[in-house]
Amino acid sequence: MxxxxxxxxxxxxxxxxxxxxxxxxxxxxxxxxxxxxxxxxxxxxxxxxxxxxxxxxxxxxxxxxxxxxxxxxxxxxxxxxxxxxxxxxxxxxxxxxxxxxxxxxxxxxxxxxxxxxxxxxxxxxVRAEIILNRLDGYERLEDEEVEEGEPEENHRNDTQNTTAEGVDDDEVPTLIESATSMTADTSIGTYQDVNNADYLASDLVLTRDKLLDEQQNGVMMAWESGIMKRSADLLLTKPEMRILNIGAGMLIFDSFVQAHERKPAIHHIVEAHSDILTNMEAQGWNTKAGVTIHSGRWQEILPQLITENQTFDAIYYDTFAETYSDFREFFTEYVIGLLEPGGQWSFFNGMGADRQISYDVYQKVAEIDLLEAGFDVEWHDIDIPELETEWEGVKRKYWNVKQYRLPVCKFMD
The missing domain is CATH 1.25.40.20 (Ankyrin repeat-containing domain)
Structure with missing residues (x-):
């Protein structure tokens, strides 16, 4: 009683x-x-x-x-x-x-x-997430001032701080996708946070249709092939371009780039995970004409490319176990120095894709931040078929939205 x-x-x-x-x-x-x-x-x-x-x-x-x-x-x-x-x-x-x-x-x-x-x-x-993202930036700045030189902790949940009292963290709505992981949630099963350092130290499992980390979280899956092909088609607007891909994963995007009728002259790939790099070497990517593989995190590689005055006509961003803050840092700090005037760039847009409202919220958040950084974005809709058997053996279903919105970004006129 x-x-x-x-x-x-x-x-x-x-x-x-x-x-x-x-x-x-x-x-x-x-x-x-x-x-x-x-x-x-x-x-x-x-x-x-x-x-x-x-x-x-x-x-x-x-x-x-x-x-x-x-x-x-x-x-x-x-x-x-x-x-x-x-x-x-x-x-x-x-x-x-x-x-x-x-x-x-x-x-x-x-x-x-x-x-x-x-x-x-x-x-x-949108209002809540923008405020939280801004506050996160202020907090990180204060941390840097107080503890200069200390490494910033990289939490997969950084964009999702509005947990209700009495609701477990692993029940918070997802703002996440398979390979550009902005935050975490579980709509199926129990999910443990994965930060970038733990992910890079983990052993990966690559099968015919999926790439999993050692906790069976989906890093990338074959059902994304249609998205990757369309992304390559939109970015490769003419032959002999220079293209940069950040995050190789299952090499789906890079394979479409290499097989494209407008095959680029220069194709740079940044990849940080040793297992993926080993797989790339086994498949002969190190010897492909025009292909340059950079081993390491983009935070380490991109400043070097800028210092070397390397620029690209197209850029694609598709990383894993990073926060929205990392993504925002990428397009506010690095794209401006790497993208040619008139060039285009894109990213795997899976933020919030386990719920329609989260997906809609983060599309608007990204639009606002991209505009503030000086980019126009055009969205291309791709219908996603029902995914059922694809999730067998995967701990969590990171996609539950019927339509993918493919972004193509360019400098504002």
């Missing part, structure tokens, strides 16, 4: 969820203020099913679903819910808090076809 305090807390939670679901904003605002100094954060409370006030406000209304199927409810109901959601967000509600079904409030809105509510949640995620 729950104690008096526990029973009172449960009653408070149910009251908050009910008022949020009814979109009674004046009453909700009073309750949030009334419970402000309790032992729990009223705006983010959850019941036994993991429903928060944001979940309740969204789940209580339906209309035509985003996938085209019809639902119930009305636009006016969604409009009222939008006002409630704004109130909750302005009061500090966590945009990506999960219920017991693994859904964020935005996931619920997407499933129910509540477009306006979904966009509200996407915008909330």
């Amino acid at each position: 729950p104690s008096t305090d526990e029973a009172q807390e449960e009653a408070h939670i149910e009251e908050l969820l009910l008022v949020a679901s009814l979109h009674e904003n004046e009453r909700l605002e009073k309750l949030l203020e009334e419970y402000k100094f309790t032992d729990y954060n009223a705006v983010d409370v959850q019941n036994a099913q993991g429903m928060s006030p944001l979940h309740a406000a969204i789940a209580s209304c339906e209309k035509k679903q985003l996938n085209g199927e019809s639902g119930s409810g009305s636009v006016s109901t969604e409009s009222a819910a939008c006002d409630t959601v704004r109130l909750l967000l302005e009061s500090g509600a966590i945009w990506n808090q999960l219920n017991k079904n693994g859904e964020t409030p935005g996931c619920v809105a997407y499933r129910l076809g509540l477009y306006d509510l979904y966009e509200l949640m996407v915008d909330a995620g």
Whole structure:
């Protein structure tokens, strides 16, 4: 039998969820203020099913679903819910808090076809992630000032700091992809964080259709071939170009580059993992005409290339177990010195690909940061077929989005 305090807390939670679901904003605002100094954060409370006030406000209304199927409810109901959601967000509600079904409030809105509510949640995620990324930059700067010379710790979860109280870190929505790992989550199984140093020290397993680390996390998989081919097609705009690829993996992208009708004259590959480098040597990549392999992390190799005045017509970025901060450093600090005027570059865009809302959030975050760094980006959509047997033997499913958005970036005019 729950104690008096526990029973009172449960009653408070149910009251908050009910008022949020009814979109009674004046009453909700009073309750949030009334419970402000309790032992729990009223705006983010959850019941036994993991429903928060944001979940309740969204789940209580339906209309035509985003996938085209019809639902119930009305636009006016969604409009009222939008006002409630704004109130909750302005009061500090966590945009990506999960219920017991693994859904964020935005996931619920997407499933129910509540477009306006979904966009509200996407915008909330963008604001939160941009602020956190900026704060991460300030914190790293302060660390460098205090402990100059100390190596910066590289966490796979750096872009995901909005974990709700009471939600395990391994339940936080993913902002990740197979080879450009920005942060981590598990939607299937138990996932342990992988930082770049641990990854580079691990033994890899290469099969016909996948590359795994020693924890069976997918580093790269054969189903990405269509994406890699399209990326090569878009980047190789004329024969005899100079191209740089950062992160070889299964050599899918590099193989398409070498086999392309507009085969480049110069093809540089930066790879840091010894197992991949050994595999490249066994396949004869070291002796291919025009191919130069750089052994080491791009953070070590790219400054050398800039010092040597090496420039490229096209660049592709596809690394593993690095953070969004690393990626932002790459395009803000190094692309400007390596890319020829009129050149193009791209990256494997899998950030947040285990959930549609996370994918949409990080597309917008990347667009904002790319614009700030002086790049235009054009997106090319690629439909992804249902992936089922592909995940056999892989610890976690890092892709759960139906459409891949392939970025092509260039200097702003």
